[in-house]
Amino acid sequence: MSGNTSAAAANSGPSLLSDLEIRRIDWSRLRVLGVLISPLLLLVAWTLVVRAHWFTEQILVPPSAVLEAFAEVWDSGELPDGLKISLYRLVIGFALGSVGGVALGTLLATSRQAQIYIGPTFNALRQVPTLALTPMFILLFGIGETLKVVIILKSTLFPVAIATLEAVRNIPRQYLEVGRAFRLRPWMQFRRIIFPASIPPILTGVRIALGRSWMVLVAVELLAADTGIGQMMEIGRQMLRIDIVMVGVIITGLIGFSLDRGLRLLEWAMLPWKRR
């Protein structure tokens, strides 16, 4: 985006606009530097504290040791394999939960009968925290793949269903009336009116659900798993390998961040009319 505008400014030759443009970029560069101050300070403090031997090796290792641990678990295949299986679980559970959530939400929003018969049960079940269901699900499904998929399914289904329900309900009546005035068939009414009008809030709900599901998955893997990134961290903790635990913390954070950014990007790409 900014590359385009600065190129356009350069093409238009020297003008007041391009001058402003340069100043704006300089300012933003300074801001980027400002953002780096505190992480760098933290890194320096971390190194100094390690040098001073205030803590034992089980409590604090130097930043370089974390990098070495990263190389170690990456080369041994522990990290890539764990990541692969964790992300696989997330994708399956999340896909099932999203599709189910959109279907359930649409049903509840459009059918009075569904609202009457399913609504109360739906509203009761969505109050149950996913993590509080984990011990029950362990007894029902064991600690295998089914457990993780069911748990992610649960933590995705309800937020997506609620977002869909509200999105479809809040479509302005006028939009639907325009569709009727144009005598759109049901499919075209959905395709041209209901879908575009309800997709932005649904995508927001999906993004929140994805973040929560990732948190829940990591927790469940810490609790009961023989594979996955959470299990790698749990083993690290049991062996007092703080370096491996820190690698896990950083990687799970990076993944959480990328998942969120990925969906924001999707929102941006799918909703051209929402761009500023």
Add this chain to the structure above:
Amino acid sequence: MGDAALEAALMRTVVRVLQSLRGWILPALLLGLWEYTSHRDAAHAYAFVPLEQVLAALSERLSDGDLLHNLEGSLLRASLGLLSGVVFGIGVGALMATSTIALTLINPIYQSIRQVPLLGLTPLLGLWMGNGETAKVFIIALASFYPMVLNTYEGLRNVDTRYREVGYVYGFRRFQLFRRVLLPASLPSLFTGLQQAVPMAWIAAVGGELLFNVGAGLGNLMMQAETGARMDVIIVCTASITVLGIAMSYLASLLSAHALRWRQ
């Protein structure tokens, strides 16, 4: 004539009662299915415990004080964590909103730590603080800290400039400006933060208890029950956690409504 009218009124009442029962059909069906499965054979009764056994477990755990003891443990811990998280969150959020230096220094670290899934921090905290109370309270505090920082910051930042100007006209000092103008104006946002923080703190409390299996708490009781394959006790715990969660959120919304009653 009178009889017919009476009969019609009676019919309408019956229909209305029956209609209000429609929402109960699905839960009743599910419970019936559960009960049927539990009575099929011993293998099924292992996971699908009969409902009467769940009720028996509830009354047993209530009468020997086990449930209340663990419930108290969880609630105390959650309140302590919530309180410290809210206080620190408001402090840090206010600092970030009022000082550019604080914003530049704190925001990058706040934003990056926030990306780590909350309970993913438990192995690290376990190594740093041990598996005891400190780590558990810290996780709860952190869970409530995040939304409080964000909402305090937003609330103070979005105070209408005209309100500030009124403060300047009155010649308010820094503290007076905060007390008389900024605080009341950002109160709605603070309470939004609180309403987000309460369920987060409760989930963190339960998750922390599941992961750090020491001390009294509903999560600990659940984990013991899971090891002993006591589905009845687990169901009692899950139900208690859900009900308490709803009650706490309701309490938080009542508190907000009361504190913001001047808004109408």
